[in-house]
Amino acid sequence: MTRLDRTSFPTLAPRADLVLPAHLPEQGASSGIVHLGIGAFHRAHQAVITQRAIEATGDDSWWITGVTQRSASVRDQLAPQDGLYTVLEKSPEGSRAHVIGTVREVLFPAEQQERLDALLADPALRIVTLTVTEKGYRRRGDGRLDLEDPLVAADIAGGSGAAPVSAVGRLARGMQGRIRAGGAPLTVVCCDNLTANGEVLSRLVRDFAAALPAAEAEELTAYLDAHVRFPSTMVDRIVPATTEADRAEGRGILGLEDAGLVVAEPFLQWVIEGDFATDRPAWEQGGAQITQDVAPFELMKLRTLNGAHSTLAYLGALRGHETISAAVGDPQVLQAARDLIAEDVIPTLTAPDGTDLVAYGETVLERFANPALAHRTVQIAMDGSQKLPLRLLGTLRDRRAGGAEPRAAAVGVAAWMAYIASDLPLDDPMATRLADLARGRTDPRVIVENLLGVQEIFGEDLPEDTWLRSTLRDEVARLRAR
Missing domain, CATH: 3.40.50.720 (NAD(P)-binding Rossmann-like Domain)
Known part of the structure; x- marks a missing residue:
């Protein structure tokens, strides 16, 4: 041709x-x-x-x-x-x-x-x-x-x-x-x-x-x-x-x-x-x-769209879904993304002028549900060590600083940990180190402790959070059990 x-x-x-x-x-x-x-x-x-x-x-x-x-x-x-x-x-x-x-x-x-x-x-x-x-x-x-x-x-x-x-x-x-x-x-x-x-x-x-x-x-x-x-x-x-x-x-x-x-x-x-x-x-x-100020738009997108995207990718891949639209079609995965946006992301945001944060969140999930886009979960799961601090950990830190227990955000982090421990494709600048710490391991406590210790991702503060450590262990155990 x-x-x-x-x-x-x-x-x-x-x-x-x-x-x-x-x-x-x-x-x-x-x-x-x-x-x-x-x-x-x-x-x-x-x-x-x-x-x-x-x-x-x-x-x-x-x-x-x-x-x-x-x-x-x-x-x-x-x-x-x-x-x-x-x-x-x-x-x-x-x-x-x-x-x-x-x-x-x-x-x-x-x-x-x-x-x-x-x-x-x-x-x-x-x-x-x-x-x-x-x-x-x-x-x-x-x-x-x-x-x-x-x-x-x-x-x-x-x-x-x-x-x-x-x-x-x-x-x-x-x-x-x-x-x-x-x-x-x-x-x-x-x-x-x-x-x-x-x-x-x-x-x-x-x-x-x-x-x-x-x-x-x-x-x-x-x-x-x-x-x-x-x-x-x-x-x-x-x-x-x-x-x-x-x-x-x-x-x-x-x-x-x-x-x-x-x-x-x-x-x-x-x-x-x-x-x-x-x-x-x-x-x-x-x-x-x-x-004159991109920051409110940027934070809204990073935490709402990108945070939900990564959460859907890790949870969806763990449940055997090849594409993001298939993950959105799974009621339990969709609910996890909805909970993340409503319960943990929106409380950390200041709405840009003319923006309804709730409507924006629903628009994001509608876009993800587009079956014409074969957006593969493992593609979105790439480079998690670089993406996680921007997409989920900022939300988690802000909610903890406000005295909340951001379980929905913790679910996304736990899904990343369970993904690292699984045999799913691992494409990441830190792949060798992450694989050594978690790949093939079965004890949720070991998986969480090892990965939380990666200071380049979690810093010094998050590993000291006893609520977070306990919640991550519970969620990783639940995800692996499924």
């Missing part, structure tokens, strides 16, 4: 189940945005909103150059397609294909570092966005940059002419190249699920700068102070892994082969702090919300 690209694109015509971009980047057009970590989420989220903004305003200076971090796979998917790909939007009512033309090119730095260096130094570039996952920032337990991480250490030691490999290293070294080219201002927009993600990333880049030789450190820090902004954001869209069945459905709609197709739900949200060093796309005309 003919492949989607600039040559085949004119053969397409819009219809009810096919939405096409109004125009594509000119050959040789400059990129206003470089995106680090061009996986499925970025292609189904920020790239979509950017396309809508370009089409609403006619300002076509905001094309995206994507950077694939770990392998050349996304570049190899999209380069033969001239950056074109499809977002297959799936709902219970049916599917709709949206062809996205915002991505001008995709780079794999291991083979194209010089091209990336040139782009990061180019004044036409005004924004760098990132989706590299929580673990991609290589933080220590206290939230600072892990200077002993092999990739970070290599980026610091390599000198300004060496090719960096970590996300923070690429960003910091790119800024040094930008300084040498004249020091044009830059806005860096983190789009990962980190609390106060802009502040987090700013601190990590400054940690990197501080570890450099004195003259370099002073120069980079001065540039950061004077010319760089790190607005915080909240992003939300369910983007499950693409299956062969999804690709076949896309072929049926397009009549073309699309190796870069991604799948998403209809819902889409992006809240951005209005703090930019230069001009920006009119993202609000593409569906984003610009605000």
Whole structure:
């Protein structure tokens, strides 16, 4: 079958189940945005909103150059397609294909570092966005940059002419190249699920700068102070892994082969702090919300949506459910998620302007119930050591500080522990250590004591909470008995 690209694109015509971009980047057009970590989420989220903004305003200076971090796979998917790909939007009512033309090119730095260096130094570039996952920032337990991480250490030691490999290293070294080219201002927009993600990333880049030789450190820090902004954001869209069945459905709609197709739900949200060093796309005309305070939106999403998502994933996987929608269809699992939101999450939140927290929680569960999204429980269960502190432990701590006994939040934590002890797939930066502590063990007391002792996850306070320890033992025993 003919492949989607600039040559085949004119053969397409819009219809009810096919939405096409109004125009594509000119050959040789400059990129206003470089995106680090061009996986499925970025292609189904920020790239979509950017396309809508370009089409609403006619300002076509905001094309995206994507950077694939770990392998050349996304570049190899999209380069033969001239950056074109499809977002297959799936709902219970049916599917709709949206062809996205915002991505001008995709780079794999291991083979194209010089091209990336040139782009990061180019004044036409005004924004760098990132989706590299929580673990991609290589933080220590206290939230600072892990200077002993092999990739970070290599980026610091390599000198300004060496090719960096970590996300923070690429960003910091790119800024040094930008300084040498004249020091044009830059806005860096983190789009990962980190609390106060802009502040987090700013601190990590400054940690990197501080570890450099004195003259370099002073120069980079001065540039950061004077010319760089790190607005915080909240992003939300369910983007499950693409299956062969999804690709076949896309072929049926397009009549073309699309190796870069991604799948998403209809819902889409992006809240951005209005703090930019230069001009920006009119993202609000593409569906984003610009605000002066992202924190209430961010906490609402992290604790309600992400907390419930992880709880559903662990409980669902333990009960044999392959997908999140199947887990929501299990009355006991659904009730656990409802209890988490109503009893423990909402009491810790301040509602953002115009938001009904109860209605938001119900909307979240309705989205999870979408059977058209084959969002696998074991996929959501990945990287739990990074996700748990953000998604569940903050809620638990706040409730305990208020004198409550947050059993619903504890159930989610216990489900993670039981998952670690099970023979289900364990994909986590700390997988070896966690497996040594709990995998294959049967005594709930041992499982809980061993895992609570992981200070990078639970800190020093939670292991001292006798109510929590007792509750976790009871819940792990109950889950394992089932």
